[in-house]
Structure formats: structure tokens, C-alpha cells
Amino acid sequence: SQYLVKIIQPTLNKSEIVVKNSKAFVEEAKTWTVDPNEIQVSYDVVALYPSIPVKKAIDNLMNMIKNDYEDFKTRTILKLEHVKELIEVCLYKSYFLWNNQIHCLEDSGPIGLSLMVVLAESYLQMIEKQALSISRSRTIPVDPITHRRYVDDSHDRFLEKEKSDEFLKILNSQDERVQFTVEYENKDKELNYLEIKTINNKQGNYDFKVYRKDAITNIQIKPESCHDDKVKRGVFKGFILRAKNICSEKYLKQEIDFIKQIFIENGYDEADLQKMIQETERKRSTKKNDSDGRYTSLPWIPGLSQKLQKVFKNAGCKVSFKSPRNLESILTSRNKPKLPPNSQPGVYFVPTGCGSGYTGESKKQIRTRNLEHEKAVFKGDTKNDAIAEHKDSCDCQMDWEAVKTLAVEPIWFKRKVREALEIRRLKTGPEETKGLNRDLGDYVTTSTWSTLFNKINDMKIEPTFESMTSSSALDGQ
Template sequence: MNFHKRLRNDYGKDCLKNIRLLEKTGIKQSRYRNHLRFSLHCNHHNITPVSLHLSSSVIGSKADNILRRAERSLLNVSIGQVVQKLKHLDNEKDRLGDLIFRASPLSADDKAEVKQRVTKSEVKEHDTCKQRQQRKFTRLVEKKEQQDKRKFNNNIAADCISKWVKNCSQRILSDPELHVLARGLNFAVTEDEVPIVEFITATESACRNLPETQANELRSKVVNLQFVELIQDQRVEEDEELRSYDVSALFTSVPVDKALRIVRSRLEQDSALGDRTELTPDQIVRLCETCLKQYFIYNGDYYEQLHGAAMGLPLSPILCDIYMEDLEQRAIATAPHPPLWWFRYVDDTPCKLKKCHSQEFTDHLNSLDKDIKFTTEGEENDSLAFLDTVIQPDRSIKVTIYRKSTHTDQYLNFSSNHPIDHKLGVIRTLYHRADTVVTNLQDREDEKAHVNNALVKCGYPKWALDKATEPKTHKTSDVGDKRPNKGHVVLPYIKSTSEAIRRTFSNYGVSVFFKPTRTVRQILVSPKDKTDKKDITGPVYYIPCQGKTVTGTGQCK
């Protein structure tokens, strides 16, 4: 007699129904597990499954990039749904197992045979699906390689290659080498890594020439956009965790002598230094030493800073960043179990590492340099705060806006004596942060509602909110009407007067930035000792001689 028929005769239809459901559930598990592995492989190799391919009638590289990002997002969503489906199937299998092996009157032999049959069907389905998914993935990889090759070799005819590439050596060049050389020596190759140090240096340099409000806006936008771009496709598995590392008092802890030795070494290894400056590495280091000597007065006594870089000194961020870059390279290279990714901004670093290696890596970081001490913060409620973001690992990572418990939602009051551009800039910055940092659509709408409520409490009228959030229209003008930029000036803001002066400056191609003249902070807060007027050194200036010089002396009459 058939095994299933015997079970129905001996134990009833309900028992047989549960056993069949258990077999089907196990088969579904095998299929979904293989599908999950296939999707993870596609995600890792930057391959889009055929079912997620998107197309559009809009032509152009920007449209293609939007479609590719959308495909990646859909793949991540699909992976998350498969994970949830597997959890549901696990629960369903446990429930059916309890009904069959604990609550049913099956004999021990029948229970053993049921388990054997269920396992056999799962293994058979697993092997079949695995082979099918492997073949499908192999076809996708081959197709991608062919597309990349066609994309690389397009628009270069054979006669052009022979014209543009002359091989004067005895070595025979391969086709890929010929196609690379045919693109010319000015062809730009995509960087392997994002040049984070250069971005930070350029951002801080630009911020020095901007008013404080605009500098903070620029710094926030650049850092958050870069960080979101880096982590948007990252995933956190169950045995991994997110952790943030922060350096205690970075500027005043960095040993200047060690940092300058690193600077000297970098300069000596820079073969292109002579193209940018006539100064030698020794001269540059001596200039840095001179700039880093800082003196201050306290209670009438003069002091010299002996250790660390001075806060507020333009050279300090660059020097500290160079020192930290050298330290982190040594830390990651020598760590027994380095983090899976490590993204540092100045002294704050989020990273992903295995849970079992987090304490080991923390101890390793703090053993490298006696002057630099790292503090660390792990996940709290499945989230990690970094800059203006919260990283929430649910296998995939989503980003929202992070606010400390002490955050009061107090922004520049609309009645403040600031130019209207500054006030509208506050609105645009907060909305821009929501649009670019927050990755989930519902979270983005919630953030905008929160911003609206906060700005209304700060006195912002509806017309200002509408004006700042309306789409920008770019005015077209004749090329001949454009005046070259001849620099910029920072003027104190006096309502009506300052706007008129700016219009005058703009007629001569000079950009104007405004700064408030009297703020509450300037009136009430005095962190530094006031210097008596008699102790203030006057300006040092040079007046060209317009008269005749006395013969032999070189001095004016």
C-alpha cells in the first residue's frame, strides 16, 4: 500500500494534510533559499536579474543612471521580501512539526519515515533549484561581460586605432590595451576609491571664505551626500554590527612633530610637487611649523601651546586629517580582523564589523598611538547615530535624520535682522537634507512635516515656506551680458542699505556675502579676554614711494 494512503487510513485525512503541507513548506524553503543566494550574488557582482530590468523612452546617461539606481533599489527590496518570506516559512514549518511530531498519534517508525521523506524532498528540490540558479547567474555574468566589452570598444574603428596608437616597442599589444591607448592620454579613468581627503580639504577651504551660516550648510550637504552614497547599497548580516568610533579631543591630541614627519614623507614621495610649487619639502614643513606655533593670553599672562594643533587654525583640519589617515591605514593593515567597511570623516567613523571581533578591534585601535584615544558607540535600538543620520540595520540599511535628545528644533528666527536669503536658505537646507539623506519615502514625508512644524514655531510664514520650496527657474541671459567674477567681499547686513551696495558691487563683477552686525551671542558671550586699546597693534602696510630717492641711500627725500 502507498505510504500516504496508509497514513490516511491509520491516522485520518487531517494528519495526512498536515504532512503534505510540511513537505510543500520544506520545498518552498529550498526554493526561496536558492533565490536569496542568487539575489545576493547579483547584488554583490552589481548584476540586475532579468525580472528587475527597467527601460524608459528617455535617452541619455542621466536617465540610464536613474534606471540603474532604481534597479539596485528594487533588488534590495526583493532581498528583504525573500528574507521575510523565509522567516514566515520557518514559523509555519515549526508549527506543522509540532502538530505532526508532538500532537499527532504517529508511531515512532512513521515519524522517522516522515522526517526522512520531508528531508529527501527538500534536498532534491534544493539541488534542482541550485543548478537552475547557477545556470541563470552564469548567463547573466556572460551577458554583462559582453555588454561591458561592447560598451568599452564602441565608437573606435580599426582604422582609428591604427592611426592613434603607434607601437614602437617589440611587445605585441592586446586588443584591450589598444582600445585603452586609443582613447588618448587625457582620457579620465574612474577612481578605484572616492578621494575623501581631497573632498574634505576642499570643503574646509571653501568654508573659510563663506559666512558661518552658509559654511555650515555647505559642510552638512557635502558630508551627508557623500556618506549616503557610500552606504546606500550596504547590508548588515545577523553576525555583524554597526559601530561608531570617535577620537577624543582630536585637534589638541595630535602630536604636531609626528604629523609633520608624515607630511614631509608625503611631500618627498610626491613626484608632481615641482609642477605645483617651487618650494622644497623642507621649506613647506618649516612654514607649517611657523604657522602652528600658537600663543594666547589669559589673565594678563602669555602662553604658548606646546602640544596639539590649535582650534580654529586653518592648517589644523588638514594636518589632523593627514595624521588620522596614516593612523587608520596602519590600524586596518595590522588588525587581526579588520572591519568590513570603514568610512571616516575627520574624527568620527562609522564601520561594519563582525560582532565577535568588535572589542578586539577597539583594543587594537587604542594600542597604536598613546596620543590618540578612540571612544566607541554601538547600535542602540537597532540604530547608530552618525553626523546628521541614523543608520538602521534591517539587513539592508536605511538612513533618517538623527536628532539628539537635547535638540530643541530652534532655528534662525524669521524676525531676526538677517537677509532674506539666509532665512530662505534655512528652509532650503532642511528640505534638501530630507530629500537627499532620508532614503525611505514615508520617512522623508514625516521629516518634512517635522521641519514644517518646527519652522512655523520659529515664525516662518507660509509664503516663505512656499517660496523656498518651489522649483527653481533658471533665467537665460546672453553670454555677452555675463561679467567675469572678480572676487567677493563680506559686508555687514543693514536692511535696504546692504542690498543697494550689493547691486553696485555686482555691476563690477564682485560677489557680495552678508553677515549680521550684532547678534545676541556677540552682545552677551565673551569667551576671550578683552585687549586694551593701547595694547592693540595697528595695521602693517606699505606705501609705494612717489618721490625721488636720495643718491646712494635708496631712501625718499
């Protein structure tokens, strides 16, 4: 899916209708000559992604790619028929789990899949092209003066409200599944579009200011919160840069003062905030990073993370920090529909009836890898499977339902390191009495972890070898 997006997106980016973001819209709108009497409207697609007819949209996307083929073929060696087959594989059938039952979405794509975003965008471009063509061909044209769109929300200008209503009818007649609603400017000739309040100043152009919904709480990250200081500064600077990118000169100071006051109310020092505002006025440094591209991500631990960052920097490795789980994720994690056990890639543990154990890793679903172990035991494949080798000399019973996921990890390198660490923690290596692993895994070459593992096992923070190989565990109690 990601590869398809990479090769298709440049074709869609050639549309003059699509705006990249709020900043790009403001920069273009500043160049327009605006009639004092014209009106602004915004058309919005109702439930965009579930409304897109996947099969028709795929055919339309392929036509767009064919029309751009000379450029498209420079981005991939795939033939058009192969591109279409891959798109169909990704989108023709979409499943979801509800109430322990698997359901299928018919001719409708999943929300959140990157390829579905591309497909929806191509279909909207087709609808807009047809609607604009029809509106221009009328005896009295009803097409907008300008029509710009970001995802499912557009900004349009008309000289008369009746023309905007007629254009809405044309849009809604292109596909009965894809329907649009409309929002008009208010009596002060203001329209809220994206995060912008666009104002017709009746002097031949627009003024701009930041638009906020009424539900704004003004709550920001507290200065004493468990976040990297760079993150806290980055949040504030982000708001300031947004103000500078959007606001007209007459509204800029008012917006910056408002942002500053919010952060003061949240406990920040006014002098520090003023200093950060000044920093945003400096040109960004063009100095290249001295590191050779090495990068790692670590959990943020106050007091320790700053020291680790210096150590990694001296070693030529860039470090970024990720926040620990917040209260919302902890409280809501149980509300998500649960997949069957062992349905993720990661590191796992297989206990045997005689009290031995095997630690492994897999990029597949762990339950799929478990089935492969079971088949290997059944076929006696002692060469390629350590559990089968053990069963060849031991008459113990295997409870394949007792297999346990130790860690969910989709990233190959992290998974291999975690496997090696778990082999050592659970003592399932080749030199251990009850260990079935043929080696100690990859990338971990020292025994300095032993003390930490002994502490973890003593405190029973993680499942221990004994707890997973006991008779009660194997009996499912």
C-alpha cells in the first residue's frame, strides 16, 4: 500500500484544485482580486471514505495514470495491469471484527489506509472535473470564480448565491453515493475554512486570521509534565509559526498575544515564551547533521534521557524521545475490540509438557508460526525445527494453546533483539537444562543483562519460565 501511494501520489499532485495545507491556501488567496459583493462558500463531502465506490474509483484512477503514463513510468518498473492488480488486492475486500464476528465491507474501503486516501482523492478530482465542465457549459455559466479543496473540504467563490446552489446540485448529481453539503459565509462576509477565518475586507482582497472552534479548552502541556523540553518548546513555537503563516498583519499581534496568554495560564514563564517568539524570527540553520544517518528512539525518562542523549550524540547517533502511555490510552485500551490470542507479529514462548521451553520470533501472526511448529512436529522435521527435534527424543505432550506472546513487535531489528534478550531472561538457550533454543539469538553479545533479568524475574514484572511451564499454566488455569 505504501509503495503504491509513493508512485501514484505525484500524478494526483498535478491538480491545480488541491491545496497542500492552510499556509498554501493563504499564499494563493493573497494573489486573488476579490469583488466586494462576491460570496464565499465551502462544500464538504459527507462521510468521504465509506462513500467512495471502490471498483469505479479504481477504474478512474487507472485512467488518470494512463493519461500521465510518460511521467508515471519513471517512478516504477511495474506495468499498468500489475499496478491495478495490486490496488485491487489491497482494496477489493475489507474486513473488520465486531462482536467476535468477522464482517466484510462491500465496495467500500477502510478508513485510515493510505491507499484509500489516494483512491478517494482521485475520485473526487474526477467528480470535480465533470462538475466544473457541466457548470461552464450552461447557457449561463454557474462555475465558481475559484475552486480549491483540501481532502473533503473546499473553498469556492461566486458572484451570486443562486449560482452556488446550482453548482451544489451539479456536484451531487455526479454520483449518488458521494454527496456534498454547503456552508455559506456569515453576514460579516467571513468564512471558516480549515483553520482559517477568511474575511472579505471589501477592498479587493481577503484578510486572514486563525479560526478556533467554540469548544477550545486552552489546556496545553504543563511545564512540569513528563515530556522532553524540546517537545514543550516545539508546541509553543508551532502555534507561533502557524499564526505567522496564516494571519494578516493587522491580526498577527493579537494572535501571538492570545497564544502567549494561554501558555502563561498553563504555568509557563512569560520571559521564556518571549524568548521563544524571538527564536522563531531567526532564520533556520542550514548546518547539516554531523551524524552518518544513525538514529534511535528512546522512552522519555526525566533526568536519565538527557544524559543518554549526550552519550548517543558523542557516538554519532541522533536520538528522539517518545512519551510513555498517557492516562487516556491506559483507560481506553480495554474498550478496543480484541483480536484472537497471538494475532500479532512478535516474540513468543512455547512450553512443553516436560517443563522445557522454546523462545522464538516471527514477522507472521504468532498463531500462524505456532501452526508451523505443530506441523513440523507432526512431520518429524528435526532439521528445521527445534521443538520437533525435542519431541523426537521426548514423549511429552504439547499444549499448543499454551503458547504465549511475550512482546508484540512488527519491526524486524527490534524483534530480533527482543528475542535474544528473552532467550537469556527465560534461560531457554542451548546450555540450559530445560532450554530448547539452538542459539542465543542475534545482536546481544554480552551477559551484562543478567542482573537486570534476575531482578525482573524476582519481581515477576514479566511472565517467568516457571509460571509459563507450570502444570496450572498448561492446564489453562
